[in-house]
Amino acid sequence: MTEISAQQKAEVLSEALPYIQRFFDKTIVIKYGGNAMIDEELKEGFASDVVLLKLVGMNPVIVHGGGPQINELLDRIGKKGEFIQGMRVTDAETMDVVEMVLGGHVNKEIVSLINKHGGKAVGLTGQDGHFIKARKMYLKGANDDELIDIGQVGEIESIDPSIVAHLDAHDFIPVIAPIGVDREGESYNINADLVAGKLAEVLHAEKLILMTNTPGVLDKEGNLLTGLTAARIDELFADGTISGGMLPKISSALDAAKNGANSVHIIDGRVKHALLLEVLTSQGVGTMIRAH
Numbered sequence: 001m002t003e004i005s006a007q008q009k010a011e012v013l014s015e016a017l018p019y020i021q022r023f024f025d026k027t028i029v030i031k032y033g034g035n036a037m038i039d040e041e042l043k044e045g046f047a048s049d050v051v052l053l054k055l056v057g058m059n060p061v062i063v064h065g066g067g068p069q070i071n072e073l074l075d076r077i078g079k080k081g082e083f084i085q086g087m088r089v090t091d092a093e094t095m096d097v098v099e100m101v102l103g104g105h106v107n108k109e110i111v112s113l114i115n116k117h118g119g120k121a122v123g124l125t126g127q128d129g130h131f132i133k134a135r136k137m138y139l140k141g142a143n144d145d146e147l148i149d150i151g152q153v154g155e156i157e158s159i160d161p162s163i164v165a166h167l168d169a170h171d172f173i174p175v176i177a178p179i180g181v182d183r184e185g186e187s188y189n190i191n192a193d194l195v196a197g198k199l200a201e202v203l204h205a206e207k208l209i210l211m212t213n214t215p216g217v218l219d220k221e222g223n224l225l226t227g228l229t230a231a232r233i234d235e236l237f238a239d240g241t242i243s244g245g246m247l248p249k250i251s252s253a254l255d256a257a258k259n260g261a262n263s264v265h266i267i268d269g270r271v272k273h274a275l276l277l278e279v280l281t282s283q284g285v286g287t288m289i290r291a292h
């Protein structure tokens with residue numbers, strides 16, 4: 001990194017003032033993808049950024065993924081992770097692993113890192129207070145009437161925002177694992193992008209930030225698309241530019257942009273302090289998704 005002078009440092013800090021004013025007391029939903037949890041330095045940087053945003057008066061709400069971490073544990077028990085349209089095929093044994101990894105290890109690691117940096121993080125899954133109500137999801141097949149069963153995967157029926165709002169109001173930082181529950185108490189594995197998007201809607205978030213492992217959405221030549229509207233997204237879906245895990249990500253980003261989140265961004269979580277750059281500087285990185 002090139003050295004910057006004391007004067008330049010002061011200017012960077014001063015540049016944050018209008019953003020702090022604009023986002024004071026606003027909710028920022030941050031999806032921390034499993035692919036962005038690469039090394040300790042990045043994870044520490046993420047945790048300290050979250051604490052900084054909270055201390056300057058914003059309400060960060062974290063939803064985390066953990067896809068690669070689930071794959072790692074599946075590998076260890078000799079099971080291969082399988083995805084269809086960006087969704088994990090989840091049989092009963094896989095669901096146990098999902099609950100262990102998302103509700104256990106990954107959630108607790110993020111909570112503990114935030115707390116180490118001086119925040120007051122509280123870990124939750126949708127089971128807590130039944131706040132994420134889910135039902136079994138089926139994927140659409142090639143023909144419209146064909147439905148694909150992918151096991152214990154859920155789609156969101158509703159999210160009760162009150163627990164998160166209570167935690168925010170008392171200076172806690174909610175850290176949410178994407179597990180939902182139905183009326184019978186059955187757990188469902190939900191794609192974390194869907195939970196983050198819906199949460200941003202019900203909380204009327206100022207920002208939804210999806211942190212992943214690409215510079216943003218790329219076109220077929222690999223160039224970064226800095227802004228996308230619904231019409232352009234339809235074209236990119238149709239010509240196959242968007243695939244795999246980017247499918248649910250863009251769908252939920254667009255739904256959130258249409259239904260209540262003020263601005264929606266897909267950013268590169270492999271960049272150190274990507275969160276601070278996005279929220280507190282004019283160097284917003286990645287792709288911004290807009291309804292129109």
Ligand SMILES: Nc1ncnc2c1ncn2[C@@H]1O[C@H](COP(=O)(O)OP(=O)(O)O)[C@@H](O)[C@H]1O
Nearest residue numbers: 033034035212213214217218241242243245246
């Ligand atoms: N057009 C595209 N632009 C960028 N990434 C894409 C695109 N289409 C598919 N992808 C894939 O989507 C991945 C991000 O989704 P995913 O693996 O689910 O990440 P996360 O764990 O962060 O949710 C990228 O690493 C890339 O492989």
Ligand SMILES: CC(=O)N[C@@H](CCC(=O)OP(=O)(O)O)C(=O)O
Nearest residue numbers: 034065066067087088190191192
């Ligand atoms: C149904 C489904 O696909 N659930 C995801 C939940 C975790 C997730 O979304 O993690 P990333 O954000 O790191 O991809 C999974 O099992 O991998």
